Amino acid sequence: MTSPFAIVGFDLDGTLLDTSxxxxxxxxxxxxxxxxxxxxxxxxxxxxxxxAKHMLAQALDATGGCDESEFRGHYKALLGYYGNxxxxxxxxxxxxxxxxxxxxxxxxxxxxxxxxxxxxATRLLDALGLAPLFDVVIGGDTMGPGRSKPAPDGVLALVExxxxxxxxxxxxxxxxxxxxxxxxxxxxxxxxxxxxQPVGTLGADAVIDHFDQLSPVLARLSAxxxxxxxxx
Numbered sequence: 001m002t003s004p005f006a007i008v009g010f011d012l013d014g015t016l017l018d019t020s021x022x023x024x025x026x027x028x029x030x031x032x033x034x035x036x037x038x039x040x041x042x043x044x045x046x047x048x049x050x051x052a053k054h055m056l057a058q059a060l061d062a063t064g065g066c067d068e069s070e071f072r073g074h075y076k077a078l079l080g081y082y083g084n085x086x087x088x089x090x091x092x093x094x095x096x097x098x099x100x101x102x103x104x105x106x107x108x109x110x111x112x113x114x115x116x117x118x119x120x121a122t123r124l125l126d127a128l129g130l131a132p133l134f135d136v137v138i139g140g141d142t143m144g145p146g147r148s149k150p151a152p153d154g155v156l157a158l159v160e161x162x163x164x165x166x167x168x169x170x171x172x173x174x175x176x177x178x179x180x181x182x183x184x185x186x187x188x189x190x191x192x193x194x195x196x197q198p199v200g201t202l203g204a205d206a207v208i209d210h211f212d213q214l215s216p217v218l219a220r221l222s223a224x225x226x227x228x229x230x231x232x
Contacts, residue, residue, distance in 0.1 A: 003106035004222030006165030009158045010211035011149075012114035012121055013048055014172040014193030016096045019124075020045045021089030026052075027059045030074045036063040048194040049173040051115040051140045051148060052078060083088075086120060087127035093192060095211030100133050102215060109162040111136035113154040115175065118142045136161045148177035155185065166225075168218060177202045186221045190212065 013019045024044040029052055031038060031119075039059060040185045051188045056078050058159035060066035066074065098135070102108055111134055114121050118139025125131040140148035147153040164228040169180035170192025180187035192210075199207050 003103060003108040004106060004166070004219050005168045006037050007064045007109045007111070007159055007166065007167035008103055008218070009111050009113050009155060009164045009169045009185075010100075010167075011171035011173070011176045011193075012116055012124075013047075014195075015093075015114070015170060015176070016100070016197070017090050017092055017128075019086075019090045020194065022046065022082065022086055023048055023055065025085060025088070026078050027056060029081040030056060030057045030078035031059060031063060032068065034060065034063075034070070034074050036060070039063070039221075046196060049115065049175050049196060052082070052117070062064035066166055080224050083120065083123075086124050089171045090124065090128065092128070092130070093190075093211065095172070097130065097133070099211040099214045104133065109135050110156045111162055113138045113149065113158050113169070113179070115140035149175040150182070152179050152184075155179050155183040159183070159185075164220070169219060170214070174202055186225045188217055188221070 010016050020041050024041040027044050028038040039062065044059065049053045053075060057077055060074065100110055112121060116139055118137060118141055121137050121139050122131065125134065136158055138154040143157060144154045155169055168186045168188060169176065170188045170190065171177060172190045173196055177187045177189060185202045188206045188208060189199050189202045191199045191207055191209045205221055208214055208217055
């Protein structure tokens with residue numbers, strides 16, 4: 001079966017992988033060093049999506065604030081801990097790997113655009129044995145300062161590096177949907193990720209509740225999306 005899109009890009013955290021347990025552990029390690037109480041995984045989940053620095057800033061604000069001069073030390077502690085424990089609890093969402101494998105079997109080129117540092121993203125995928133499934137991985141630091149999602153730069157670079165063609169983007173947050181839309185791509189939101197707001201308010205072109213729904217949704221989007229990058 002031929003895929004309706006030549007390229008499909010995915011967000012990582014909250015879309016392909018449930019990384020909440022390991023990210024919460026890293027946040028709580030940094031909070032402990034700052035003499036703060038631990039947060040629940042559920043609390044940290046609402047802070048994921050804008051990158052590690054944004055996540056930690058929210059965690060520190062939620063536990064009493066932080067002097068700017070002290071933030072760098074706590075941030076280094078978080079990164080150091082996460083780098084050594086990034087695949088302890090992390091697992092793919094149900095159906096995610098089968099969906100990616102089906103796309104690849106149909107000839108689709110598949111990549112990741114995440115706000116996680118590229119080095120962490122590639123190490124995580126490798127630790128889980130998933131690296132061979134993705135042709136390109138673009139992290140929050142890949143394109144340079146100020147160019148991570150919701151900026152479209154990473155999504156546009158993904159399409160370019162994968163040779164161009166009709167493309168779609170799949171994510172779980174407003175950062176993902178805004179980046180995909182700004183890049184001129186149809187977007188799919190997953191309802192099971194690290195949602196910062198109701199999934200119906202993200203403005204995605206389609207929503208899926210399980211990865212089993214991805215293939216038919218992409219076929220439907222392809223039928224209504226012009227080759228020029230706009231609804232037909």
